[in-house]
Amino acid sequence: MSKKTLTLMSKDKQLFNIEEHLAVQSVTIRNMVKEDGASSVIPLPRVDSETLALVIEYLNRQQAPEEDEDYVKKFVDERGEIPTLLELAQAALDLDIKKLMDAACMKVADLIKDFTLEEVREALRIENDRTPEEEKAIRDEFQWAF
Amino acid sequence: MPSTSKCSKSKRQKTKEQWQVGMQPTRNWLELPSDVMASILSRVGLHDIIKNAEKVCTAWQKICKDPSMWRVICIDNPWQFLSYERFINLCKHAVDRSQGQLIDITIGHFEIFGDFELLQYVADRSSRLRRLKIRTYYSSWCRSWTDPLKKFQLLEEFSLHSYHIPKEVVETVGCYCPLLKTFKLSTGSILCNKDDVASCDKMAITIGENFHELEQLQLIGNKMTNIGLQAILDGCRNLKSLDLRMCPFIDLKGDLGKGCSQQIKCLKLSDDPWWFVYVASHLLQSSSPVIFSGEIPATALFSATHFFRRPQPFFSTIVFPVSRGPNTCTTSRSSSRSSRNHCLTATAALGGVPTTTSIPHGGAPMCSRPRERAPIEEKNPGKQPPLSSPVRAPMSSSPATTMAKTTTIVVTGGLAMTAAASATATAVADAIQKPGKKSPGKMVEVAGNSVVAGISPEKMTGWPEKSPERGDLLVTFDSRSRCMKW
Numbered sequence: 001m002s003k004k005t006l007t008l009m010s011k012d013k014q015l016f017n018i019e020e021h022l023a024v025q026s027v028t029i030r031n032m033v034k035e036d037g038a039s040s041v042i043p044l045p046r047v048d049s050e051t052l053a054l055v056i057e058y059l060n061r062q063q064a065p066e067e068d069e070d071y072v073k074k075f076v077d078e079r080g081e082i083p084t085l086l087e088l089a090q091a092a093l094d095l096d097i098k099k100l101m102d103a104a105c106m107k108v109a110d111l112i113k114d115f116t117l118e119e120v121r122e123a124l125r126i127e128n129d130r131t132p133e134e135e136k137a138i139r140d141e142f143q144w145a146f
Numbered sequence: 147m148p149s150t151s152k153c154s155k156s157k158r159q160k161t162k163e164q165w166q167v168g169m170q171p172t173r174n175w176l177e178l179p180s181d182v183m184a185s186i187l188s189r190v191g192l193h194d195i196i197k198n199a200e201k202v203c204t205a206w207q208k209i210c211k212d213p214s215m216w217r218v219i220c221i222d223n224p225w226q227f228l229s230y231e232r233f234i235n236l237c238k239h240a241v242d243r244s245q246g247q248l249i250d251i252t253i254g255h256f257e258i259f260g261d262f263e264l265l266q267y268v269a270d271r272s273s274r275l276r277r278l279k280i281r282t283y284y285s286s287w288c289r290s291w292t293d294p295l296k297k298f299q300l301l302e303e304f305s306l307h308s309y310h311i312p313k314e315v316v317e318t319v320g321c322y323c324p325l326l327k328t329f330k331l332s333t334g335s336i337l338c339n340k341d342d343v344a345s346c347d348k349m350a351i352t353i354g355e356n357f358h359e360l361e362q363l364q365l366i367g368n369k370m371t372n373i374g375l376q377a378i379l380d381g382c383r384n385l386k387s388l389d390l391r392m393c394p395f396i397d398l399k400g401d402l403g404k405g406c407s408q409q410i411k412c413l414k415l416s417d418d419p420w421w422f423v424y425v426a427s428h429l430l431q432s433s434s435p436v437i438f439s440g441e442i443p444a445t446a447l448f449s450a451t452h453f454f455r456r457p458q459p460f461f462s463t464i465v466f467p468v469s470r471g472p473n474t475c476t477t478s479r480s481s482s483r484s485s486r487n488h489c490l491t492a493t494a495a496l497g498g499v500p501t502t503t504s505i506p507h508g509g510a511p512m513c514s515r516p517r518e519r520a521p522i523e524e525k526n527p528g529k530q531p532p533l534s535s536p537v538r539a540p541m542s543s544s545p546a547t548t549m550a551k552t553t554t555i556v557v558t559g560g561l562a563m564t565a566a567a568s569a570t571a572t573a574v575a576d577a578i579q580k581p582g583k584k585s586p587g588k589m590v591e592v593a594g595n596s597v598v599a600g601i602s603p604e605k606m607t608g609w610p611e612k613s614p615e616r617g618d619l620l621v622t623f624d625s626r627s628r629c630m631k632w
Contacts, residue, residue, distance in 0.1 A: 089178075109189035113194050120198060125174060126206075139201065142196050
């Protein structure tokens with residue numbers, strides 16, 4: 001008996017096959033399978049192909065349950081770039097894979113912890129959208145704490 | 147974090163390079179689902195959120211102010227904060243932000259006054275709390291401090307690590323938290339006398355009478371006997387998991403053991419041999435000297451030192467077993483270093499003054515880093531050193547004097563007394579002699595074939611030639627059979 005496979009499609013229209021029993025680690029996919037058998041291609045409009053490849057790699061892991069925690073940590077550690085991790089976190093959110101999401105977010109949090117304010121903005125390409133007055137006000141608010 | 151250490155800088159630079167390599171110029175990360183951002187920010191920690199994260203942009207500020215971000219608060223490492231007062235203020239601020247949605251709070255390094263105030267603050271604002279974890283190094287709780295606990299009526303998990311577990315806490319939780327499923331009490335206290343045993347049994351009976359819904363119970367370092375355990379098994383019929391590590395007075399050989407393993411799916415017992423210290427401390431109430439020998443594990447040694455620091459004159463003798471045997475010590479450097487560290491930890495906590503200069507074969511830091519914080523520094527409550535700082539022995543302070551009056555220290559090491567051990571012996575000897583009192587410490591060498599190389603004959607003068615007498619209590623610990631003989 002051959003195992004059933006599912007096809008996932010990234011936002012740049014690349015197709016990825018994965019065995020169903022592995023894919024259902026994603027709660028999103030599990031629900032889809034339950035509802036309609038998910039015979040057709042499952043589109044993931046917010047996940048690019050590189051990230052989806054990573055997710056598939058994660059889902060295909062062959063780990064004993066007790067080693068799983070360590071594996072997830074190592075998995076995100078090896079991909080320590082913030083953009084990759086953010087994409088991964090978003091994909092994990094869309095697919096509802098809690099462990100991967102938690103690990104990726106934890107890693108990003110660990111990375112930005114050591115950053116200064118400017119470094120956070122730079123690393124995440126965030127524009128400062130406050131006026132200097134607003135900036136001063138929020139700085140003063142917690143002056144007592146430092 | 148205002149961290150400017152080299153390590154964190156290089157980490158920072160490395161990370162920067164990493165993201166530049168994988169840079170995607172078009173992506174604006176603010177487009178990420180706010181769930182992802184919230185999940186990241188909730189992991190950054192209270193301090194960093196207030197210092198940096200919420201200043202980054204208005205979108206982040208909005209996320210950081212959302213009460214759902216503050217359902218779980220963990221304040222386990224206050225030492226990164228500049229002062230304790232500010233720390234408490236920040237904690238209160240976090241509780242404010244949760245707007246009553248707080249369900250899980252961990253307070254580490256609970257201090258007497260500030261934190262009880264904090265606990266009351268939490269209690270007044272968080273009626274939905276389901277999990278409460280407190281770790282404290284203080285032993286004194288007074289009755290009124292249990293008041294905040296009365297407000298946590300939805301509590302499902304309560305965990306308290308403290309040197310002393312007051313029975314009032316158990317009573318209060320038992321009466322006011324009917325939904326409690328997990329109850330964890332662990333104590334680092336090895337002080338023990340007959341009253342302690344009786345009160346622990348009483349506490350166990352209280353648990354049996356009040357905690358009928360309990361599924362998971364952890365009593366680490368509890369001094370209850372089989373009477374207490376029986377009461378728990380009879381009362382808590384839903385109990386699935388029971389952790390009785392380091393409970394030295396429980397004997398599961400008989401019927402109780404059978405009943406226990408039938409009723410409890412997951413039973414944890416002491417495989418850690420340092421429980422013997424409890425028993426020994428019990429025995430120490432008697433006036434006759436007690437001699438420990440054998441391979442005392444480092445953890446035991448460390449907790450023993452906490453006990454021996456007490457200025458009461460009932461302590462008699464401790465043996466520092468520094469080597470495992472001739473071969474181990476001479477061939478394995480790491481082993482000798484670690485055993486030295488154990489000894490130094492013990493000596494330091496005893497009030498000895500081992501400094502780097504007094505150890506001829508030094509090189510490694512003189513003080514090991516014990517897993518737990520050093521025993522309470524009584525002189526400066528409120529200004530404890532950070533967790534990472536090594537234990538420092540108070541220089542020629544009162545404990546050393548006390549020790550000189552009341553303590554006999556025996557250092558044995560078998561034939562291959564290592565340099566480390568002898569250095570320790572020297573340090574101990576110094577510590578004893580420094581106070582310059584008329585009655586110097588008693589340094590007795592037992593085990594005839596051992597060589598206490600670090601002690602020169604001059605230093606030995608004036609020490610009584612007392613060797614263990616027949617009436618002395620000899621406690622031998624055998625790590626292989628995990629048993630104790632005396």
